Amino acid sequence: MAGKRLTRAESREVTKARLLDAAAGLFAEHGVNGTSVERIAERAGYTRGAFYANFEDKGELVAALSGRRLEGVEGFLLRTELTLYALRNPGRAERTVRELLEGLVRDATEVLERPTDPRTPPSASPSG
Template identity: 55%
Template sequence: MTERLTRVQQQAVTRARLLDAAETLFGDRGIHQTSLDGIAAAAGLTKGAIYANFGSKGDLIAAILERKLGADEPEPPSASLAAWAGRLGDTYESAVDRPEIRRFALAFVELWLYGMRDGSARAPLAQWLQSVRDANAREAAELADDLPLPADQLAAVLLALDIGVSLQRLLDPRAVPVEVYTAGLKAILGRGPA
């Protein structure tokens, strides 16, 4: 016998289905070519389910980014900058080729372009990127006094490395092996992973 989901659990399942569908369609078709009706249909739900959970396409975009921030399990603090770099490299290498990462990367490119073209859509993406940079800058600053760049600049470079290597790898995985990211971390930080 299966347990019935509570209303809150059912709403979480519905939101996840809508976000998965939106993320997939945004990546496959583009944001402007994806309708709310299409998202609802892909999720096997009604358009009313979208409006019950999100006010607009913009709210869906913000929720996709928010979900990505919350998806990563908090890691225990690293003992050193080298250990942190090692953990970043290991995490990247184990995750980059997973289908859900590819799905998010495709949607992310669309979200990036959408934000670049539409000033009102820029804020959620800029906030998401800032949150990622802030988290990395905090951790780097806590681990070392002799960073190769100020912590906020280092965080921007590390995020650029992540995005840039990922996008190149998606297009040409043979030319851009997964180890390139970790090698780039080592080159930037001037230290080998622990």
């Protein structure tokens, strides 16, 4: 049985989500500045044209990604990378930088406030 055909808007949302997922992974691996638009599109399974049909530039993608809920230590590290990128590229909206910094503080607080297992050696704990 064939699946439901997506509307143009639904298809665009799927494309955008796949591009954001690909970017998040690549940014975590190589940093924002170490990741090209072409590499993001390739990992998502699209062309550079699909990227630019959804985002004006990498800065806009960073802003969109910063709006996602990023969980755990990996999320904290990714938000840190996004924040550094935004600070190094002041041409982006001030609001994006402010939101990233607020998210970074919130994420850091969550990580630091997690109860630690007393059986965990200090070198293996997130704060150790």
